[in-house]
Amino acid sequence: MKPIHVGLIGAGTVGGGTATVLKRNAAEISRRAGREIRLFMAADRDLVRAREVCGDDVLLVDDAFAVATHPEVDIVVELIGGDTVAKEVVLKAIEHGKHVVTANKKLLAIHGNEIFAKAQEKGVTVAFEAAVAGGIPIIKALREGLSANHIEWIAGIINGTSNFILTEMREQGSDFADVLKEAQRLGYAEADPTFDVEGHDAGHKLTIMAALAFGIPMQFDKCYLEGISRLDGRDIKYAEELGYRVKLLGLTRRTDKGVELRVHPTLIPEGRLIANVNGVMNAVLVKGDAVGPTLYYGAGAGALPTASAVVADIVDVTRLATADPEHRVPHLAFQPDQLQDLTILPIAEVVSSYYLRIEAADRTGVLADITRLLAEQGISIEAVIQKGVNPAAPAEVVLLTHRVEEKKVDAAIAAIEALESVAGKVVRIRMEELNG
Numbered sequence: 432m433k434p435i436h437v438g439l440i441g442a443g444t445v446g447g448g449t450a451t452v453l454k455r456n457a458a459e460i461s462r463r464a465g466r467e468i469r470l471f472m473a474a475d476r477d478l479v480r481a482r483e484v485c486g487d488d489v490l491l492v493d494d495a496f497a498v499a500t501h502p503e504v505d506i507v508v509e510l511i512g513g514d515t516v517a518k519e520v521v522l523k524a525i526e527h528g529k530h531v532v533t534a535n536k537k538l539l540a541i542h543g544n545e546i547f548a549k550a551q552e553k554g555v556t557v558a559f560e561a562a563v564a565g566g567i568p569i570i571k572a573l574r575e576g577l578s579a580n581h582i583e584w585i586a587g588i589i590n591g592t593s594n595f596i597l598t599e600m601r602e603q604g605s606d607f608a609d610v611l612k613e614a615q616r617l618g619y620a621e622a623d624p625t626f627d628v629e630g631h632d633a634g635h636k637l638t639i640m641a642a643l644a645f646g647i648p649m650q651f652d653k654c655y656l657e658g659i660s661r662l663d664g665r666d667i668k669y670a671e672e673l674g675y676r677v678k679l680l681g682l683t684r685r686t687d688k689g690v691e692l693r694v695h696p697t698l699i700p701e702g703r704l705i706a707n708v709n710g711v712m713n714a715v716l717v718k719g720d721a722v723g724p725t726l727y728y729g730a731g732a733g734a735l736p737t738a739s740a741v742v743a744d745i746v747d748v749t750r751l752a753t754a755d756p757e758h759r760v761p762h763l764a765f766q767p768d769q770l771q772d773l774t775i776l777p778i779a780e781v782v783s784s785y786y787l788r789i790e791a792a793d794r795t796g797v798l799a800d801i802t803r804l805l806a807e808q809g810i811s812i813e814a815v816i817q818k819g820v821n822p823a824a825p826a827e828v829v830l831l832t833h834r835v836e837e838k839k840v841d842a843a844i845a846a847i848e849a850l851e852s853v854a855g856k857v858v859r860i861r862m863e864e865l866n867g
């Protein structure tokens with residue numbers, strides 16, 4: 432049988448890993464796929480690096496579109512990133528009847544609805560395991576392994592760079608900027624690392640998982656995003672004293688009012704497995720009504736772990752290439768005409784518990800004022816500690832609340848900040864028990 436020809440677009444970190452894995456495990460991959468899979472062609476702006484990565488027997492070009500349209504290419508692997516050229520090149524490949532494998536979560540979270548519709552029309556597959564949680568087969572789990580379930584919620588540590596930064600800051604007391612540079616050096620970070628540290632990358636991945644879990648279109652524009660760049664080391668320390676770890680969490684939950692879709696730093700009880708996921712590792716907790724909570728753990732970024740997912744998709748596409756399009760696993764887990772229009776809840780409507788840190792004058796009555804303002808919004812307090820009893824500086828009051836709607840916390844914070852005895856802004860970090 433004729434080999435399957437792969438056309439690689441982008442021979443950077445993940446492209447390089449993909450070329451390595453395709454070569455290193457060629458024999459086993461072919462035994463699994465039932466066909467030889469050959470890296471036939473590659474495009475990169477940097478032809479020297481592409482030659483190093485791909486070897487001498489691969490046709491090299493600097494024009495991505497030459498791969499997308501080449502008659503000998505069966506599967507186009509898009510690994511350039513971004514949503515401009517990448518979008519055009521993916522649509523061009525689909526138009527030319529090519530199957531596509533991509534690791535590009537930004538592209539899918541923003542343009543996925545259009546791309547999947549086009550792929551459906553042309554009878555080709557767009558596979559994207561590497562786009563969410565790197566090497567962890569979470570797309571496979573959501574789309575196939577959990578298809579019996581009504582999925583209730585998903586919570587994930589899904590940005591390796593942020594988790595690496597938070598871990599190094601906590602364990603080594605390292606400086607944010609230094610650790611970010613190290614994450615870039617190791618190939619974990621996005622081309623623009625603000626996407627990592629401001630929560631966008633996690634939001635892209637969460638948007639994709641929510642679509643698969645709930646059978647809804649991609650709606651990245653409605654995802655609430657808050658990153659780790661403004662986190663203060665003090666809060667990480669105080670959270671630990673209270674028995675919590677701070678993680679950048681992506682959380683999507685189906686409620687009676689709609690779907691929560693949010694990324695933000697989150698206090699998680701230190702005893703939970705997910706609270707102990709460190710470094711570049713990712714973990715995704717999925718709660719299904721039949722199976723209960725399930726946890727998926729592994730490397731969320733880096734050349735070889737991500738290539739593991741890219742190559743698995745190439746194998747999958749090779750196996751499915753001969754099946755009729757309507758007998759393939761649907762792109763978004765639900766049949767395309769079965770997607771629902773569920774409301775995405777604004778963050779003000781979300782219900783959570785909260786960690787609040789307030790800088791207040793150390794004098795009688797301040798704590799009473801704060802608790803009164805919280806009580807006026809129906810907010811009850813689970814724990815309170817007072818920190819930093821330094822006569823020259825304001826005292827810090829740290830409070831943990833019970834679960835309440837975010838808009839009530841917003842109102843209470845505004846009233847607390849207006850107190851004469853309170854200095855500056857109240858720090859608020861959401862808390863999740865994640866106990867199923």
Ligand SMILES: NC(=O)C1=CN([C@@H]2O[C@H](COP(=O)(O)OP(=O)(O)OC[C@H]3O[C@@H](n4cnc5c(N)ncnc54)[C@H](O)[C@@H]3O)[C@@H](O)[C@H]2O)C=CC1
Pocket residue numbers: 440441442443444445446474475476477493494495510511512513516534535536537561562565618619620621622731732733734737
């Ligand atoms: N690095 C990681 O750990 C992970 C990355 N991803 C995704 O994989 C994709 C690739 O990421 P990396 O490999 O890290 O990026 P990278 O920056 O290391 O590699 C991109 C490569 O594409 C080439 N390129 C860019 N635009 C081009 C164009 N118009 N024509 C030809 N070549 C072009 C660049 O020269 C570079 O070699 C992105 O979508 C990223 O979000 C997904 C999971 C993990």
Ligand SMILES: N[C@@H](CC=O)C(=O)O
Pocket residue numbers: 562564565589590591592593619620621627632731732733
């Ligand atoms: N920049 C991303 C790479 C993988 O998706 C991350 O740090 O997780």
Ligand code: NA
Pocket residue numbers: 560561562563564565566567568569570740
């Ligand atoms: Na994955």
